[in-house]
Amino acid sequence: MRRAGAAAVAFVFALMLLTPSQAQQYSPPHDKPGPAVETVKVKAYAEEIAPQALERGDMDIYLYSMRVSRLAALERDPDITMVRAPSLLLSLILNPAPDQRGFNPFSLKEVRQAFQYLVNRDFVVRELYRGLAAPMTSHLTPYDYDYALFFQQILDAGIRYDPEQANRLITNALTGAGAVKRDGKWYYGDRPVTIKFIIRTEDERREIGDLVASELEKTGFTVERIYLPFAQAVARVYTTDPQEFQWHVYTEGWGRGALEKYDTSSVNQFCSPWLGNMPGWQELGFWQYSNQLLDDVGQKIFKGQYSGRDERDRLYLQALRECMSESVRVWVAVVLQSTPLAKNMAGITEDLAAGARGLWTLREAHLPGKDVLNVGHLWVWTPRSVWNPVGGFGDVYSADLWRAVSDPSIARHPFTGLPIPFRARYSVETAGPTSTLAVPADAFTWDAAAKAWRNVPSGTRAVSKVVFDYSLYTSSKWHHGIPITMADVLYRIYQTYDLAYDDVKSRIEFAIAFTSRPILETFKGFRILDQNRLEVYVDYWNFEPDYIAEYADVFGGGMPWELLAVCDDLVFTRRLATYSDTAAARFRVDQLNLVLREHVSLVRLSLNDFISKTQFPANIFTVNGKSYETREGALTRYRALLSWVNTNNLAVVSNGPYYLAVFDPASQYAELRAYRDPSYPFKPGKWYFGAVDKPRLQKAEGFVVVGSDSKIRLNTAGRGTISVSYVVKDLATGLLVDSGVGRAVGGVFEISLPASKTSQLSPGFLELTIVVFSDEVAQAFSSTERVEVRRTAATETRPIPTQTTLVQTPAEQPQQLPLGLIIAVAGILAVAIVVFILRRR
Structure with missing residues (x-):
């Protein structure tokens, strides 16, 4: 072989x-x-x-x-x-908006599909990254656990570097749209068909951009190469209306923050418009890329609206095929x-994603x-590095520090990719996927119109119930010395609902409100059981109960309620800042950033006003006649926060093992200092995992004899029960010979090709694509081999060398989001944190 x-x-x-x-x-x-x-x-x-x-x-x-x-x-x-991990994903996003005054070639699906054939992924991997990368043709990397399920369909799409095919498709599409080619250049009317290509300058994306731009020019496009660093590029692409045509192509980068076993986030983040990460960004007044199929199927996957693993996989495959066909985001490499x-650093956990x-x-x-x-x-601060609790932490530079400052309720295990309790313990009860549970009559939700908590309607039912024990929070304090209480949980729930459903707030932060509502619709009610425990009812189900808990977590740690209230005051009452970058661009104010001196001064302004007016939002803390905060308690919090702000000249307060002590944007310097309060629940060693034995192919051997039963033997290794998915194709004809999936026994997996199949072959080679995966490690190992087809068996059998052709799994950047995964409070909902596994880089 x-x-x-x-x-x-x-x-x-x-x-x-x-x-x-x-x-x-x-x-x-x-x-x-x-x-x-x-x-x-x-x-x-x-x-x-x-x-x-x-x-x-x-x-x-x-x-x-x-x-x-x-x-x-x-x-x-x-x-x-x-320490290495496949944590950086590279893509090229295309602007698909129709041009009412000219011609945008990427508004044509056929041109976007042709673009796929202009990307020389093998060159990028081999020459630019010197083998430290693997090609990607979909949002699933060859390292992802789900890749083992869907790699055959990804391969069948036939995406490859083929500029001649690209040129044929482009010629047909542009000619049909009324463009003409003169002297090797495309024209629409009397104007050349021009593409504004935003190319990042900090890393290999500059060379990738130049490589693809040259291919576009060879096909007859006029390319305006616009070289920009991170902040300027992100602002030009993600905060503008696509129909302004400030860009047509952009060299995206995404950093993983945590591992995902069963993907619910990437397929939505990178394919489905509803989540606000496709052109138009769901911002009010912008042209929007729309795809009802991707929205419907994506939300079913995200909300757990399936009957079991098989249906989930069918839905995922449907979304995957549609996303690849649409080709709005063209993948390059991981x-x-x-x-x-x-060398002597201790305590490193080799997270398989991050x-x-x-x-x-x-x-x-x-x-x-x-x-x-x-x-x-590379940077400590850029103009796009935003520290705010609702629309911030969308880049690696802020997210990498925030992860050390704040403790999430739930995290992703660095090897299994499954949610695990971090600072919240939980129990899950579910009637899903086919039945529901009764929601108690004293359960409540926030009524944004009445500005009060309301009991749920009689007869309300939900698919699942999660009881969160937040005692690892509530037995401790925020960094400014104030105890964490159920009032902090209540404010976070209120803030989320009020932003999404209040008429004024939802018009200001339209994109956040719009993308939050489909998620909030699945939350049926909350109950406070005692000072530590919150009961949450959701219409969500998953075959892994830990995912239900992760979905239902509406707290996520983050920041104390008084700081959230100040932020709301600055954004919605005083209108001095916004949470999101798109709202900032629309209203021509700054995006709230709690590490910048000017915004820290605004926080002081608001706090002093709160104190002088003894402001206390009693309605937010009163549920079923019981109050979970007092006016005196609120004033104590305001004064403690003001003291913290005056001492540190920063307005970042959280609950993690470090607090942000120094942040100097001009000097590109930050300093984190240990939070040693005796009430902090974790000590060194608690979150050390080390490394794991990853699934892999050790050796492959065998050949095929025409007309005879033949076997190919694969020797595998790794932690857990090892399985192998494979596809065998005739290299000469491209026809499928065999495919399957099964478990390795004693580290050995055999592919048997009966004489009825081998008799259809001719001497030459078969292409064998293998994905090795484990039930305990959420990282796949991919390998492509050539298997010799012989007329007779009279040749020596040679084992494959051990330096195999492969790929193994695990993170612009998410996420963290959770994307990656993850930052609690990286989006409007801690529940949506899974979406932010990947963050902009």
Whole structure:
């Protein structure tokens, strides 16, 4: 058997297997509450000087993904090690809006489909990333757990680099639309068909942009190459009406923040318009890309509206095919992000999606004998790095720090990809998918019109019930010393509902309100059981109960209620800022940012007003005649927050192992300091997971004899029960020979091809595509092999070399969102956090 052209993929996985991992026996540096070190100092380092800073010891870890050309010297340094994960996804988004005054070629679906054939993914992987990447033709990477289910359909789509095919399709589409080609250039009327191509400058995306722009020019388009860094590019693409045509193509980057086993977020984030991440961004007054099929199917997947795993998979396949056919977002590659760090650093968990950038690293990482961790990043602040509790944390630079400042209720396990309790414990009861539970008459929801909590209507029913025990929050304090209480939970629920359904607020933050409502419609009622426990009723079901709990969590930690109230005051009452970037552009004010001096002053203004007027929103805290906050308690909170703001000159308060002590945008510097309050529930070692034995192919051997029963033997390894999905095609004809899925027995999986199938073959080669996966590790391993077809069996059998052709799974950037996954409070709902696994880079 011989290797196919996927050697780069094999190289990627081989590197992942060889990455030095931290010893599973981890000795925490101390037993005090909080993180492993006292101080985390975060500085911006240009990529050009970052390697030298690491070698000098000025920096202990560099979070930004360096160009692979700069990694070679670090690889040879014995004092530096690498943690790798496929956490950077690259795509090209196309503007599909029709041009009423001219001609936008990407408004034609056929041109978008043709664009797929202009992207030379193999060149990008081989030459630009030197094998530290794998090609992508859909939003599923070859590392994703779901890839094992759907890879055959992805391959069957036939997306490849084929500029001749692209040119034929473009010619047919443009000619049919009335364009003409003169002297090798396309014209519509008397104007050249021009494409504004926004190309990022910080990394390999510059070369990718130039590569694709050249292909577009070869087909006859006039390309205006517009080179922009992160902040300017994001503003130009994501905050403008597509019909302004400030852009036609953009080189997107997305960073994973956490692992996802059964995807509900990416298919919606990258395909379905309803969630606000497709052109138009669901902003009021903008032209909107629409696709009812993707919205309907995407919401069914997101809301758990299926009868079981099989129906979920059918829905997912339907969405996957439609998304690939629409080709609004064209995928390029998933990059094996390499995070260099000091060789003697302890406490690193190798998150299969986020690598060393996951939730766990800054909590546990330390250098023996030192209490300071020096962290480098490309930026600490950009104009798009926004710290606010509703529309912020949408980029890696803010999200990477916020993960260390705030504790989520629920997190994703770094190896299984399933939700796990973090600071909330929970129990799940469900009648789904075929029945419902009665919702008690004293359950309540927020009435935005009446500005009060109302009991649910008689006879209300829900599919599932989750009881959250928030005692790990409520037995502790916020960073400014105020106890966390059920009042914080109530305000968060109120804020979410009121923003979505209040007439005025929903017009101001239209995109957030619009995308929140489909989710809020599934929440049927809440009950406060005691000072620690909240009961939530939802019309949501999943075959994994932990996903039900994750969906139902409406708190998510985040920020104290008085800070949320101040933010609401600035956004909705005073109208001095907005939560979202699109609303900021529409109203020509700044997006609220709690780390900027001017906005901190606004927080002081609002707080002083609250104090002088003894402001107290009693209606928000009164449920069924019982009050969960007092005016005196509110004043105490306002004064504590004002004192914190005056002391730190920052308005960021949360509940995690660190607090944000210094943030200097001009100097590109931030400092996190350990939160050592005795009430903080976690100590070093609690969130250390180390590394895991990933599923993989060790060896493949065998050949096929024409007209004879033949077998191909695959030797596999990895933690858990290992299974293999495979597709065998005739390389000469492209016809399917065999496909299947099954479990490996004793580490061995055999593919049997009976004589009835081999008799239809001719001597030559078969193409064998394999995906190896495990029930305990949410990372797939993909390999493409060539299997020799012989006329007779009289040739020596040769095993495949162990440096296999493969790909293994795990994160612009989400998410964190949760995208990635994840930041609690990264979107309007903590429940929607799963959507933000991936964040902009």
